[in-house]
Amino acid sequence: MAGGGATLEEIKLSGRSKATIEFGRTLQVNPHPDPLPSRGEGTSGNLPNIPSPLRSGGKGQGEGPQKRKFLNNQDIQTAGKWLWECFRVPDYILGLPIGVHETDLFFHVLEEISGLPTPSKYEMERGRLIDSYVDAHKYVFQKRAIVYGEEDLVIGLASFLSEIGIIPVICASGGQSGRLKHCLSAVVPGLISEISVCDDADFMDMAEKAESMSPDLVIGNSKGYFLARKLGIPLVRVGFPIHDRIGGQRLLHLGYRGAQRLFDDITNTLLREKQDKSEVGYSYM
Template sequence: MNSPVYKKNKSSATQNTCTLCAPLGASVVFKGVENSMMILHGGQGCATYIRRYIIGTCREPVDIASSSFSETEVIFGGEFSLGKAIDNVIAQYHPEVIGIATTCLAETIGDDINGIIKKYNAKKNTGVHLIPISTPSYKGTHIDGFNAAVYALCDFFAQPGTKENNVGIFPGFLSAADLRHIAEIVRSFKLEPIIVPDYSQTLDGGVWKTYHSIAPGGTGIARLKLLGSVRSAISFVTDQVNDAAGLLHARFGVPAQYLPVPIGVKATDSFVDTLKTISGREPDSVLVQDRARLIDSYIDGHKMVYNKKTILYGDAAFVSAMARFSCEIGLCPVCIATGDRSASLKKLVADIEWPSAQKPHIVEDADFTDILELSRTLNPDLVIGNSKGYQLSCELGVPLIRVGFPIADRIGGERILHTGYKGSQELYDRIVNTIIARSQESSDIGYGTY
């Protein structure tokens, strides 16, 4: 029996979108490149909006430049303004790399960003790498912008070379804590990860003794060039258009491995088994013990989570991983939603063994009005997703378990660990404890039936 697919009312406008804008994703990627800056080609408000979302979750300084369109640029084009923006960024920040992402306005008037950059480079030998990315939000989401930026970096920098002990990792849009933990897992197999992007330090750093105009950290140019000679490229990304691992395979013959985001025992096992094959090594005792503890906790908490109805939402790759994890621990997803338009969520979850004969509703190109309208009929016990779903959880009168991006209404969003056995353990404990706390609220004896 196929999962029912919610049919959106095509005549209705999007209300409280379930996604963010495409240049935001590209901006996050360039925070994961060492000594880089981002320029948005368009209005100043786009940069302000994006900075607000990133800073709101990560609580770190984020500078994003803009070519600052006015009426003049809208009519005559933004070539002059973009050149001036590049000059200013180089003078003030001294970056090695500048990502230049388009906005809806620049795309609508048809500015040739590639041509503008070529003309700029021909006039001025700055030595700074200028990388254009097409990111109109009316055509895609923050995930599309993220994947397009990663692809552009690989296309620009990756070079052939002698294979060493490096592994390319394309994690997708995960937390800074996730990136650190994924690197730890890879290094436990005596492999060296080249993570693109790696904002684990730039968006979750420590206190500085002196001010840095560009936060330290990120994957450097030298390591980006090594992507053409890695032993394998592991991707948790579902985008078939901007497929960075596929690019490395086609251009350099790098083996490409496509895996689900490693959340839960089965998905993390797939990641670990892939690393075993690449390295020829067995997992170390830390991984083995983490896995054993996670399975033991599943047993301990099963009676609390079993058959609890859950609403899931987020980007397609992440929410499909959360759906697998939910079924693995005994939750019963009743609605799985994404705002993505370019990835088929229905295909990503097609092979999941659902715990109930009633399959979950699959909602693509969703907004929170769609999700609320459907969820009112499903009587959920939990909502799992980012902080944009807070109003949804209030309307439904059920707890929100915050995962993904953005987490703007809590401290530590960048430190939420979802991945690996360790991250799955933390996530499982949060889910079980939320259910117990909910039970205590309506219990005269404090501890309910648990």
């Protein structure tokens, strides 16, 4: 494809969106900071000094990627395990980098591998993301969501939702690994008692569970539209496939920038739902 973009074949083989592939391609570990800031940086707040859980002063200091081994079934021979056993190629077991915590883990690994600090552009993205969390917290706090999709995506989304104050009351997947609840317990231990975890689930299972859960929104791919319509709540489209909207292949949810887009989408969806159902028309928050 002209311009160095991902080819259709690459997208099909990966099962990921074009935006996800491009995210991986554009990652840079550059020891030299950007000489000039972007003009856009002056229009958004930035909280760059909020500590990472992996950095000095942060909660959970010293907990690195090795703590994430729960994501790997020790009884299964994976490519990563084979490379380590045969050639001593390091095997880092990580979840999808969605949200601040999981992306911090991801960049921590890149720093460890490269021996270089995270470039300032990503630190700035992180700061803007945290600033937006503060600004919009009052709109999303204690909202309740149904989350579904591939198991790794559901785990990453649950971690992200817990950061912003949304309770993922139903976490469902058609996967049959049997480890979804175990992994969720490790990622969101404080919320697991409030989550109904559904392995090998379909939308009928989710609809039955949702009747007593009072969810505010559904988060997943386009196949959940009928569930959202039945419940009378909005659907935030994430994952694959998205075939009832234009540009699904360009929706990024990985990294700080992807989390920013997803956070804005979720917040604005909730605001639009409240505004549309209000008896009094208003145009200011």
